[in-house]
Amino acid sequence: GAGVSQSPRYKVAKRGQDVALRCDPISGHVSLFWYQQALGQGPEFLTYFQNEAQLDKSGLPSDRFFAERPEGSVSTLKIQRTQQEDSAVYLCASSWGQGPNQPQHFGDGTRLSIL
Amino acid sequence: AQTVTQSQPEMSVQEAETVTLSCTYDTSESNYYLFWYKQPPSRQMILVIRQEAYKQQNATENRFSVNFQKAAKSFSLKISDSQLGDTAMYFCAFMKHAYSGGSNYKLTFGKGTLLTVNP
Numbered sequence: 001g002a003g004v005s006q007s008p009r010y011k012v013a014k015r016g017q018d019v020a021l022r023c024d025p026i027s028g029h030v031s032l033f034w035y036q037q038a039l040g041q042g043p044e045f046l047t048y049f050q051n052e053a054q055l056d057k058s059g060l061p062s063d064r065f066f067a068e069r070p071e072g073s074v075s076t077l078k079i080q081r082t083q084q085e086d087s088a089v090y091l092c093a094s095s096w097g098q099g100p101n102q103p104q105h106f107g108d109g110t111r112l113s114i115l
Numbered sequence: 116a117q118t119v120t121q122s123q124p125e126m127s128v129q130e131a132e133t134v135t136l137s138c139t140y141d142t143s144e145s146n147y148y149l150f151w152y153k154q155p156p157s158r159q160m161i162l163v164i165r166q167e168a169y170k171q172q173n174a175t176e177n178r179f180s181v182n183f184q185k186a187a188k189s190f191s192l193k194i195s196d197s198q199l200g201d202t203a204m205y206f207c208a209f210m211k212h213a214y215s216g217g218s219n220y221k222l223t224f225g226k227g228t229l230l231t232v233n234p
Contacts, residue, residue, distance in 0.1 A: 003159075031220065042119075042206050042224030043160070056221065089158065098220055100148040100167070100210050106160035 002026070004107035006092050012113045013082050021077045021110045025094030032075050033104060034067055035091040043091050049075060050098065079112075087114045117142045117209045121225035128197045129233050135182075136192045136228050138207030146212035149183065149190045150222065155203040163205070166190065168212075197232045204229050 005024040013019050025032050031050055035043035036059075045059040051072035060067070064082075069075040079086055089111050093104040118141045128134035140149070151163040166174045166183050173181050178198075182191045194201055208222040 033221065035222075040226070042208075042226050043222070045221040045223070048221060059221070091158075091160065093160070095220075100150075100165065100212075100220075103162045103165075104222065109158045 004092055004094050004105050006090075006107035006110050008110060009108065010111050010113075012115065014115050015082060015084060017082055018078065018080045019082055019112065021079075021090050021112070023075045023077070023092030023094075023107060025073065025075070025092070026096075026105055027073075029094035029096050029105075030072075031095040031098055031102070031104075032069060033093040033095075034075070034077050035093065036061075037089040037091055037109070039088070046077070046090075082112075082114045084114050087112055117144070117147075117211070117223045119207050119209050119223055119225035121207055121228050123228045124226070125229045125231070127231040127233055128194075130197055130199060132197055133193060133195045134197055134230065136194075136205050136207075136230065138190045138192070138225060140188050140190065140207070140209050142188070142209065144211055148210045148212065149181075150208040150210065151179070151181070151190075151192045152206045152208060152224075153201075153203045154206060154227070160206070164192065194230075199232050199234060202230060202232045 034046040037043040047067045048056040049069045064080045066078045089109040091109045093106045095102040147168045149166045153161045164176045178195045204227045206227045207225040
């Protein structure tokens with residue numbers, strides 16, 4: 001497809017389970033971002049990749065959160081031992097290059113609900 | 116750290132009228148970028164307009180324009196001739212300039228303003 005694709009669109013998990021969220025960026029896009037959007041809030045930055053290199057992971061809330069992009073295209077955000085406070089929409093964005101002149105294109109997000 | 120504040124949780128406007136959404140921010144940076152994003156119920160975030168802080172001229176994109184007041188750290192969005200399709204959450208966002216150091220490309224968002232356009 002032409003846009004950023006995220007799967008699954010919805011995910012329900014029990015507290016303590018591990019989950020994996022997938023992001024397929026636009027083909028050829030170098031930069032990839034993950035954001036977390038809690039209910040009624042704006043998105044908050046989690047982590048940033050340039051190709052396969054994770055250049056910034058300062059927004060990951062705990063060591064239970066892990067992201068990878070091994071071949072510089074598809075990225076996976078993994079959350080281990082999920083907690084109720086992990087419930088949110090997880091947005092992925094990609095851009096062709098770096099910086100504000102390369103607009104970030106967002107996916108539809110994955111809504112994660114932890115029971 | 117940067118903060119972005121949107122003081123209007125919800126607003127409404129009649130179709131064809133003009134509405135202004137407010138945004139203030141706090142930063143110690145001298146050069147940066149500001150954005151307005153639109154998020155319809157489908158959840159996909161769409162870029163509406165972008166402003167570079169070192170440019171004094173306010174950005175304009177068709178029916179969308181901004182009023183950028185750098186000294187006041189204010190960045191409001193004006194939507195003219197409102198249309199039903201403008202109904203969405205609107206987020207103001209901040210990005211540091213590339214040479215500011217640190218994480219240069221992440222967006223810092225406000226909490227958003229829910230805009231409803233009524234027929």
